[in-house]
Amino acid sequence: MVSEDPGDRLARARTAVAAVEDPELPALTIADLGILRDVTLRDGRVEVTITPTYTGCTAMAVIGWEIEAALDRAGLGPALVRTVLAPAWSTDALGPDARAKLAAAGIAPPPAPGAVQGAAPDAAPACPRCASARTELLSAFGATGCKSLHRCRDCREPFEAFKAH
Amino acid sequence: MSAATHDLPPLVLALLRRADDALVLGHRLSEWCGRAPMPEEDLALANLALDQIGLARALFAEIGARTGQTEDELAYFRTDRAFRNCLLVEQENGDFAHTIVRQVLYSAYADSFWRAAAASAEPALAAVAGKAEKESAYHLRHAAEWLVRLGDGTEESHARAQAALDALWPYSGEMFETDAPEASLVAAGVLPDPAPLRAAWTGTVERIMTRATLARPADGWMQTGGRQGLHGEVLGTMLAEMQSLARAHPGAAW
Numbered sequence: 001m002v003s004e005d006p007g008d009r010l011a012r013a014r015t016a017v018a019a020v021e022d023p024e025l026p027a028l029t030i031a032d033l034g035i036l037r038d039v040t041l042r043d044g045r046v047e048v049t050i051t052p053t054y055t056g057c058t059a060m061a062v063i064g065w066e067i068e069a070a071l072d073r074a075g076l077g078p079a080l081v082r083t084v085l086a087p088a089w090s091t092d093a094l095g096p097d098a099r100a101k102l103a104a105a106g107i108a109p110p111p112a113p114g115a116v117q118g119a120a121p122d123a124a125p126a127c128p129r130c131a132s133a134r135t136e137l138l139s140a141f142g143a144t145g146c147k148s149l150h151r152c153r154d155c156r157e158p159f160e161a162f163k164a165h
Numbered sequence: 166m167s168a169a170t171h172d173l174p175p176l177v178l179a180l181l182r183r184a185d186d187a188l189v190l191g192h193r194l195s196e197w198c199g200r201a202p203m204p205e206e207d208l209a210l211a212n213l214a215l216d217q218i219g220l221a222r223a224l225f226a227e228i229g230a231r232t233g234q235t236e237d238e239l240a241y242f243r244t245d246r247a248f249r250n251c252l253l254v255e256q257e258n259g260d261f262a263h264t265i266v267r268q269v270l271y272s273a274y275a276d277s278f279w280r281a282a283a284a285s286a287e288p289a290l291a292a293v294a295g296k297a298e299k300e301s302a303y304h305l306r307h308a309a310e311w312l313v314r315l316g317d318g319t320e321e322s323h324a325r326a327q328a329a330l331d332a333l334w335p336y337s338g339e340m341f342e343t344d345a346p347e348a349s350l351v352a353a354g355v356l357p358d359p360a361p362l363r364a365a366w367t368g369t370v371e372r373i374m375t376r377a378t379l380a381r382p383a384d385g386w387m388q389t390g391g392r393q394g395l396h397g398e399v400l401g402t403m404l405a406e407m408q409s410l411a412r413a414h415p416g417a418a419w
Contacts, residue, residue: 055296056212056219085223086292088299139205140307141212149205165299 006041009076013046014039016074023062024144027105030063034093037084046071046079051089053165054145091165103128107147108161125161127152135159175346176287177231178249179356181239182392183278184224185250188240189400190271191217192407196258209307213268216300223296227289241411245394245401252391253336255400259329262315262322266329268308269373274340275301277365281357290355309373316377323378330374331382338387341366 017039018031030036030050038049048067052060064081071079091110094102099109108125124135132154139149147160173181194214201207225236253271258264279301282294315326341363343351350356374381390396411417 052219052296054216054219054300055223055293056215056217058215084292085296086288088292088295139208140303141205141209143208145212145215163303 006044009044009046010039010041012074013041013048013071013076013079016070016076017046017048017067020063020066020070023059023066024146025102025105025107027101028098030067032094032098032101034089034098035063046076048079048081049084050081051084053089055085057145059144089165091162094162102162106159108150108159110162111164125150127155127157128159129157130155173346174231175350176290176355177228178346179350180224180228180290182249182251184221184228184239185248186254186271186275187217187224188221189248189250189403190254190267191215191221192403193254193256193258193267194264197264202261210264213304213307216304220293220297220300223293227293230289237411241408245396245404247394248391248396248400248404249394250391250396250400251336251339252388252397253333253339255391255396255403256333256336257399259332260325262325262329263333265308265311265315266326266333268304269312270333270337270370271340272301272305272308273366273369273373274362276305277362277369278357281362285356286354305369309376312373312379313377316374316379326377327379330379334382334384335386335388338384339389339391342389342392344392 017036018029020030020036022028022030022033022035025033033053035050035053036048037051038047040047040049048071050060050063050067060083064083067081068077068079071077092113094110102109106128108128111125124133124137126133127135127150130152132152134153135150136153137148138151138158142149142160146163146165148163149158150161151158191214194210194217197207197210198214199207201210221240222236225234225239228239229235253267256263256267276298279294279298282290283298285291285294312326315322317323318326341359343359347356351358371381
């Protein structure tokens, strides 16, 4: 293993880490969500840098363990996982793919980049099931820090939306 | 671990004051878990608590990087005299109106404090502030909407909201105090200047009170002491419960 080319080793590490799923949003990987900031090699050891969506996000510890486990499975452990706060994570980190995956999982994606961060969730996100724009806010706080709770006035289904952040 | 104010470097003291605000308010909010007036509000208060405790952890990590203390030592193994939170956040939850008024008064301060601190000359504080400012804006909006609903609601909800506002107002002055260690940090561009913060806070809170049809209490005697470690009995009883598990099983992990 020590004789492996560092470039290959880093590429394998990046692939393994980028595939780790968010425990609260299993449809999306930590790379999709922009939680994964960097993967580097230092003296042969893999170092992974992640950033929290919300400071109180309870999934961060689990994400760290899952990164370590993924690297162990790839024969690249033990790794060092570091958390950084700056630059602060924003829903602008979600690319078109991530937004499409959220919608497919029944979660309305956040407003497009450039929307007011921390804005009220009263912008009435379109229903991810029937695409109706006639939706109402049920609760500004959902089952995780990053989501609010809504209901579609047409199909009457409740749904979660990713908060602009 | 006496942690007297004069023993701490100014930056550590300033970080500790905001960390303790966040931890104590976060714990108070968590006391509503399973008891809120409706399930949606139970979720909301738990979310607010999580944000505050996450913020406290981020600040404790920065303190620990400078003092060698762990997050658990800072949260669970200090007595009330070593806490530097303002008195407002330790006040008991009371009825829902008291909790919401406390949240409005503190969030209106935190929102402008963290927004200004995002431009701090101290990178560690600026990094934490960049996260906290977005969350505090959301917290303020939620609490303000509730206060308008309560104040402009029924005769009883109005009376309770006014009583809570009158009871908690004397705790609002301490947030804007500046002592010598913090004045040095303000001068160095590390901490925001409290004078414009106070002006912004007053404007924000007055707008909310007007919408809520609540009367602004007079600025009389203001309670003080929390920033120096002089707390009410309520903090001691809160810490006794919050710290009991860690003290009974030191070093436990779960």
